[in-house]
Amino acid sequence: MAVVAELTLKPFDFPLGKLLTAGARIHIEFERIVPVGPRVVPVFWAWGDDLPDFEERVRAGSYVNDLTELDRVDxxxxxxxxxxxxxxxxxxxxxxTNGIIRSAEGYDGEDWSFELLFPSYDDLSEFHNYSLENDIEYTLGRIYTLREAGKNQLSLSLTENQREALLLALQRGYFSTPSRVTLDELAAELxxxxxxxxxxxxxxxxSLLEQTLLDPESDDKRE
Structure with a gap:
């Protein structure tokens, strides 16, 4: 039975992420399904400061053959x-361990958030053992099967970082009118x-609005 594990990883344990975000205020978000293997390539969104410099730096990476812009939205x-x-x-x-990256996002100098998909709990257990043997330190969040998640969970889920940010903002009154706390104050707390x-x-x-307002079967739903 396929299982999803949410975890956060330090930047130094994810050199690809460090390459993409180091030295610039660039935010990276991989596409929802990112296969990992020698014959596939990463596809990701990037936004932030000075994308031309970002492109030049990534292309200069020792294991990067090319970086191609596929689309631009705002x-x-x-x-x-x-x-x-x-x-x-x-x-x-x-x-x-037959794992794939279901989603991932990171920002310069901060922990990366992942949703990893494994064919079974045994595969997840093997990944955990591999991590221990190779000194990969991560913080494990939720673990759930795709059957437990249901269709909505498959297409839409909050990352642990998003959940933490929204919960804190709600608790501190960020969404109140007038707001009782500033974004800078919340950011400092986190x-x-x-x-x-x-x-x-x-x-x-x-994600919450899509899950609430859009029919999961609708063609209007954004991928």
Whole structure:
């Protein structure tokens, strides 16, 4: 039975993420399904400061063959990256345990949030053991099967970071009129940047509104 595990990972344990976000205030969000293997390429959205410099830096990466812009929506750019997978314990662990990255997002200097999909609990257990053996440190969140999740959970779910940001904003009165707390104050409490918090709240609200207002079977539903 397929199982989903939510976890957060330090940047130094995810060199690909470090390459994409290091040295710039760039936010990265991989597409919802990102296969991991030698014959596939990452597809991800990027937005933030100075995307031309970001593109130049990524293309100069030692294991990057090319970076191609696929689409542009407002200030967000969808990229496809042709690369040679380096010696990276996290990705190798996923390959060995049949795991795929269902979704992932990260920001410069901050922990990465992942939803990982495994064919079974046994595969997830093997990934955990592999991580222990290779000193991969992560914080595990929710674990659930696709059957338990249901159709809505399959297509829409809040990340732990989004859930934490929305809950804190609600508790502190950010959504009140007038607001009882500023975005900067909330960001300081979470020890993240104001831009990163703003994006978590925006993406979290978007997911909640889609789940509430859109028919899961509707063609109007945004992928």
């Amino acid at each position: 200030d967000r750019v969808l990229y496809l990256m042709d690369w040679e997978i380096p010696d990276e314990a996290f990705l190798e662990g996923l390959q060995e 020890d993240i940047s104001q831009q990163a918090l703003s994006e978590r709240i925006r993406r979290g609200n978007e």
